Amino acid sequence: MEIILGKTSGFCAGVKNAVENAQKEVEKTKGITYCLGELVHNKQVVEELESKGLKTIENIEEAKSKTIIRAHGVPKRVYQTAEKMGIELIDLTCPKVKKIHNLVEEYSNNKYFVFCIGNSKHPEIIGIQGFGNKNFYVIETLEDIENAITKLEQSNLKKLLVISQTTFNSKKFDIIINNIKQNLPANIELEIHNTICKATELRQKETEELSKTVDLMIIIGGKNSSNTNKLYEIASNNCKKAIFIQTKQDIDLNLIKDIQKIGIMAGASTPKNSVNDVIKYLQEKGN
Numbered sequence: 001m002e003i004i005l006g007k008t009s010g011f012c013a014g015v016k017n018a019v020e021n022a023q024k025e026v027e028k029t030k031g032i033t034y035c036l037g038e039l040v041h042n043k044q045v046v047e048e049l050e051s052k053g054l055k056t057i058e059n060i061e062e063a064k065s066k067t068i069i070r071a072h073g074v075p076k077r078v079y080q081t082a083e084k085m086g087i088e089l090i091d092l093t094c095p096k097v098k099k100i101h102n103l104v105e106e107y108s109n110n111k112y113f114v115f116c117i118g119n120s121k122h123p124e125i126i127g128i129q130g131f132g133n134k135n136f137y138v139i140e141t142l143e144d145i146e147n148a149i150t151k152l153e154q155s156n157l158k159k160l161l162v163i164s165q166t167t168f169n170s171k172k173f174d175i176i177i178n179n180i181k182q183n184l185p186a187n188i189e190l191e192i193h194n195t196i197c198k199a200t201e202l203r204q205k206e207t208e209e210l211s212k213t214v215d216l217m218i219i220i221g222g223k224n225s226s227n228t229n230k231l232y233e234i235a236s237n238n239c240k241k242a243i244f245i246q247t248k249q250d251i252d253l254n255l256i257k258d259i260q261k262i263g264i265m266a267g268a269s270t271p272k273n274s275v276n277d278v279i280k281y282l283q284e285k286g287n
C-alpha cells in the first residue's frame with residue numbers, strides 16, 4: 001500500500017504561532033491562562049494545553065487574568081471590554097486576519113458597505129464583522145446575494161468592498177464574485193479584496209490534485225474546523241472514497257482492504273503527531 005501525505009498538510013503559520021505561544025504562556029504562568037474560545041479547532045491540542053492550565057472561556061467577562069486571543073481574532077469590542085476590566089490580552093490573532101480587521105475598519109469609516117463571503121457563524125467572521133458597522137453583510141451562498149444587494153441599496157451607500165473568510169473555497173469565491181458583478185447596480189463602485197489565505201488556497205489545490213490520483217483520501221482534523229470540512233468536501237468531489245477522521249480510531253479497517261494508494265491531507269489546526277499516528281496505523285494494518 002502506498003501512502004502519500006500532502007506537502008501542505010497540517011498547521012498553518014497562524015495556528016503554529018498561536019499554539020507555540022500559548023504553550024509558552026501556560027508554562028510561564030503559574031495558575032490559569034484564559035483563552036477566549038477554543039485555541040484551535042482540534043480536541044487533542046486543546047486538551048493538552050488545558051491539562052497545563054489553559055482555561056477556555058466563551059466571553060471576555062469570564063476572564064480573571066491574562067487572556068489569549070486565538071488566531072481567528074475577535075470583534076473590536078472585546079479589546080475595549082478587556083481594557084475596562086484591566087485584563088491583559090495576549091493577542092495571537094493571525095496577522096492575515098488582522099489585516100482584514102484593518103481593511104474593514106478603514107473602508108467602513110470611508111462609507112463603504114462591506115460584503116463578507118464566508119460562514120456567518122464562524123468566529124473569524126464574527127471577529128471581522130466586529131470591526132465594521134451596520135453596513136456589513138455576510139454572503140454564504142449565491143442565494144444570499146439578492147438580499148445583500150437589497151441591504152446595500154437601502155443603506156444609500158455607493159461604494160462596496162467585498163472580502164472573504166480566509167479559509168473560504170477559492171472556486172466558490174470566484175463564482176460568488178461573478179454573480180455579484182452581474183447583479184450589482186451600475187452606480188455602485190466595487191472593490192474586491194480576495195482575502196483567502198494563500199496557505200488555504202494551496203492546501204485546497206493540493207487536496208484536489210491528490211484526491212484525483214488515489215483510491216482513498218483521508219482528511220484529518222477537528223470536525224468543527226471550517227478549513228478541514230472544506231478539504232473533505234473537495235476530496236469527496238474528486239475521489240470515490242473519501243473519509244474525514246479526527247484520530248486513527250475513526251478509521252474503519254474494512255475501508256482500507258485492497259486499497260493500493262491512500263492520500264492524506266490534514267487541516268490547518270491538525271498537529272503533526274496526529275498525522276504521524278494515522279500513517280503509522282495504516283502501515284501496521286494495511287497490506
Ligand code: SF4
Nearest residue numbers: 012014094096166197
Ligand atoms: S489559515 Fe491562513 S489566515 Fe488562517 S490562521 Fe492560518 S495562516 Fe492565518
